[in-house]
Amino acid sequence: MAAEQPIPVYTNLSDLYGSLGTSLNHAEKWNSVAEEFQRRFGRTPAYIARAPGRVNLIGEHIDYCLFGVLPAAIERDILIAIGRRPNALAEDAPGSVVAENMQKKYTRQVFAPAPRRRASVSEDEIRLEEWQLDINTKELRWESYVKAGYYGVLINYFSGGGNPAPVDILVTGTVPAGSGLSSSAAMVVGSTLAFLAINGKLDGNFTGNGPKISKSQLVEMAVANEKRVGVNSGGMDQAASVISVPSSALYISFFPELSASAVPLPPGAVFIIANSLVVSDKAVTAKRNYNLRVVETLVAARVLARHLELKVGNTERITLREVVGRLAGEVEEVGEMPVEWLLETLKRMEREIEHLKPPNSDISSEAQLGVTMEEMIAMSGLTAEEFQDVYLSWVEVEATHFQLYKRAKHVFSEASRVLQYRRVCLAAESSPSSSPMDVLKELGQLMDESQTSCNELFECSCPELNQLTQISKDAGAIGSRLTGAGWGGCTVSLVAEDNVDSFIEKVSATYGPYKGLQGEALDEVIFATKPSSGACVYKFD
Numbered sequence: 014m015a016a017e018q019p020i021p022v023y024t025n026l027s028d029l030y031g032s033l034g035t036s037l038n039h040a041e042k043w044n045s046v047a048e049e050f051q052r053r054f055g056r057t058p059a060y061i062a063r064a065p066g067r068v069n070l071i072g073e074h075i076d077y078c079l080f081g082v083l084p085a086a087i088e089r090d091i092l093i094a095i096g097r098r099p100n101a102l103a104e105d106a107p108g109s110v111v112a113e114n115m116q117k118k119y120t121r122q123v124f125a126p127a128p129r130r131r132a133s134v135s136e137d138e139i140r141l142e143e144w145q146l147d148i149n150t151k152e153l154r155w156e157s158y159v160k161a162g163y164y165g166v167l168i169n170y171f172s173g174g175g176n177p178a179p180v181d182i183l184v185t186g187t188v189p190a191g192s193g194l195s196s197s198a199a200m201v202v203g204s205t206l207a208f209l210a211i212n213g214k215l216d217g218n219f220t221g222n223g224p225k226i227s228k229s230q231l232v233e234m235a236v237a238n239e240k241r242v243g244v245n246s247g248g249m250d251q252a253a254s255v256i257s258v259p260s261s262a263l264y265i266s267f268f269p270e271l272s273a274s275a276v277p278l279p280p281g282a283v284f285i286i287a288n289s290l291v292v293s294d295k296a297v298t299a300k301r302n303y304n305l306r307v308v309e310t311l312v313a314a315r316v317l318a319r320h321l322e323l324k325v326g327n328t329e330r331i332t333l334r335e336v337v338g339r340l341a342g343e344v345e346e347v348g349e350m351p352v353e354w355l356l357e358t359l360k361r362m363e364r365e366i367e368h369l370k371p372p373n374s375d376i377s378s379e380a381q382l383g384v385t386m387e388e389m390i391a392m393s394g395l396t397a398e399e400f401q402d403v404y405l406s407w408v409e410v411e412a413t414h415f416q417l418y419k420r421a422k423h424v425f426s427e428a429s430r431v432l433q434y435r436r437v438c439l440a441a442e443s444s445p446s447s448s449p450m451d452v453l454k455e456l457g458q459l460m461d462e463s464q465t466s467c468n469e470l471f472e473c474s475c476p477e478l479n480q481l482t483q484i485s486k487d488a489g490a491i492g493s494r495l496t497g498a499g500w501g502g503c504t505v506s507l508v509a510e511d512n513v514d515s516f517i518e519k520v521s522a523t524y525g526p527y528k529g530l531q532g533e534a535l536d537e538v539i540f541a542t543k544p545s546s547g548a549c550v551y552k553f554d
């Protein structure tokens with residue numbers, strides 16, 4: 014399976030460019046970062062790590078509920094050139110980093126991790142257990158993502174002793190920040206890879222001398238690393254950035270464990286990304302948006318499990334996917350249950366969610382569907398202390414009403430849409446005789462339904478995204494939806510190959526913030542994308 018393969022390390026540039034499977038001129042970008050590294054630091058880098066952004070075709074906000082999603086890596090990526098600092102000055106702290114970015118607005122940062130020593134075992138035996146690396150989670154800072162990747166390498170590989178190398182790094186990237194294309198995951202994956210490579214840890218498991226690190230191990234590390242920036246995201250972005258393959262989308266499933274398989278996209282389908290130009294940083298708004306949704310879906314899972322009389326430990330944070338599995342009698346050791354069975358159970362869940370509505374209330378409007386903290390605790394069947402411990406002690410959230418019903422309704426229906434989307438793509442491949450336009454229409458409809466659900470039930474859209482998807486539909490998109498966390502960022506539209514130019518022209522002429530943009534400036538905000546390959550490393554001689 015794709016997830017178990019090792020991270021590709023190239024030593025030959027034509028193999029590297031051939032592997033990317035994209036139409037962009039990668040050579041220019043790779044050369045320029047290597048040359049710039051040479052200019053700034055006086056030597057060639059030892060490695061360049063590449064991690065792409067991703068577009069999610071369908072399956073929004075369901076990865077942390079452990080339901081499968083369908084993203085693809087995009088051609089836009091982050092490159093991190095890294096080199097050991099030679100003749101490190103005596104006063105250089107172990108593992109110190111000089112981090113520069115080719116974008117001028119991101120200024121040079123110098124930092125070093127501090128070993129945190131704690132008495133363990135006995136008074137005289139002081140063991141190095143952890144490293145301290147301050148990460149600012151209150152504001153969007155570019156180096157936070159570099160540090161997040163580095164921190165994971167420190168605690169996984171240097172906690173038992175040994176010193177990380179002092180390094181210089183140079184970062185460049187074409188994934189716009191805060192746009193829903195996973196620039197943050199690409200930065201964290203790229204940084205994790207770069208620090209693994211320079212410290213000689215790519216060839217080995219956590220003990221440093223086992224088999225090569227697999228893609229799924231890198232995903233796991235990158236997910237844990239990104240949580241340090243303050244967002245409890247699922248694993249979609251990191252998995253897409255690491256495991257994707259050219260020309261296909263990737264069905265990523267998280268239950269019973271991470272697995273991924275390529276899903277061929279039907280011929281004639283072009284995916285166009287359009288940036289609403291509303292910047293949404295999920296780390297900054299986490300307590301009212303992203304992290305709140307994570308908590309709402311988790312509590313919804315417990316309330317449903319209780320209502321369905323499923324066995325759940327008091328301290329367990331059961332997810333909606335696990336509720337579905339337990340209800341269906343799925344045996345985890347055997348793997349994920351067959352799709353038809355999963356779809357059936359999801360249908361049943363769409364009826365069961367009635368039990369998430371507020372108790373004893375006369376519901377006449379959607380606004381009244383939320384429950385208060387007290388109601389939510391009572392519905393969970395836990396004591397206030399237990400509830401606090403399990404659901405609130407690890408995360409900060411802010412709300413007067415918690416929308417358990419609406420969130421669960423979105424999650425179950427979106428999970429079904431992902432399975433249907435995948436089924437349509439697989440069927441189109443195995444019976445190419447079906448009308449290509451009918452196939453695209455089926456996919457488009459699922460994308461439109463997803464947008465409505467994200468907007469009305471999950472409330473992760475915004476007026477500009479709604480407007481942009483509508484304009485896209487009017488301009489000929491077969492389906493259009495927000496992609497990524499939402500609350501701003503990009504849309505993805507499915508457009509028939511023949512219509513691409515006229516689509517882009519119409520959207521550019523209609524969406525207010527695009528007026529006056531031309532040439533490169535316009536290509537930056539609205540562009541067709543092709544699925545690209547996942548993360549890799551280039552090693553210099």
Ligand code: GLA
Pocket residue numbers: 069072073074075076077195246247248249250497498499
């Ligand atoms: C962000 C997160 C992902 C996922 C999406 C929403 O991109 O990082 O894990 O939850 O939002 O689908």
